[in-house]
Amino acid sequence: MYNFAIKLDNYTFMKRRSLRHNAIREIITNLAISSQDQLIHKLKEKGFDCTQATISRDLKFLRVYRVADEFGNYVYRLTGEVKKRRQGRLDIRHLTDNIKALEFSDKLALLKTNPGYANSVAIIIDQVEPFEILGTVAGDDTILIVAREGVPRSDVRESVFRIFPGMKNRIR
Amino acid sequence: MYNFAIKLDNYTFMKRRSLRHNAIREIITNLAISSQDQLIHKLKEKGFDCTQATISRDLKFLRVYRVADEFGNYVYRLTGEVKKRRQGRLDIRHLTDNIKALEFSDKLALLKTNPGYANSVAIIIDQVEPFEILGTVAGDDTILIVAREGVPRSDVRESVFRIFPGMKNRIR
């Protein structure tokens, strides 16, 4: 008699390492862990006893990484995890440095930025709410600016320049 | 005479740090860098001279992280970098679960997702390159889908459903 389907909901037969890996996944998705030592302690609470070296290998195996969060603290993340929205203090000058071009096509204005900056730049524009601008849609490195009906390009351009004064200096 | 397209390729007025940040982005997207010392050397080749401490701060600022690659080596990655993950059933399934609505306005289609998922979903659409869809712009929770000229809404809808079959079951 053979087994054709093997059920694995019983953790009893799982290897110790696999169990620990699962525990690690669970811990770092629910808690803000910023060092392997912290992880050791949380694991101990769950009954897993191991050294920091083992954790290091586990994290390597699981492709877990450590990255700065929005508050400037380091946290561990699972690969492929969806990143959270970023809010907070944004430096106009810094953002301006990452704006590459302002172009027009029909009634749309496109603000090109360095990769990853579109959202931050668009947030500023949205906060200012210039009369000339109806709304924006930000991708990764491009912002689509929709002008209010009847507003000419030059006005849109000026309103953007009003928000990011540094841009003017970089036009040749 | 007006400028309708404004180019900003003059980096002269950019802060030193911003320039270095750009260089770092470029280096780690193109090369497999596994330590900050390696990065220092590559930066030196590009004319940026700084210490490891500065790099550490730069990487923290840029939300760059280090993770094990498929060969067991550590490499630096940009946050939000496009992953060349296999496009398996599970991924599609998971993403579909995070799609909330498909709406139309004039010639534009808007795909609403849960926060943070717009980019991942848009990447899939871009990869498939359906004939009906000219391109997409992804924000945080909204994707703007631009249809090819003359393509009716129903065709756009069908092409989206073809990519995310699970949608049909959930969206009326």
Next chain:
DNA sequence: TACAGAAATGTATAATTTTGCAATAAAATT
């Protein structure tokens, strides 16, 4: 220009992570 405050950086050091190697445990083979 001179000055005050803020931002960026280097130095030295602390904190943290990674790894070679030996020991142990687990799995496979005979």
Next chain:
DNA sequence: AATTTTATTGCAAAATTATACATTTCTGTA
């Protein structure tokens, strides 16, 4: 079961990264 092979782990040291503090550079203003 005994033996061999492979995988996992701890220990200690090396490698790497983060940060406190001092110094320099930058920015805006009088």
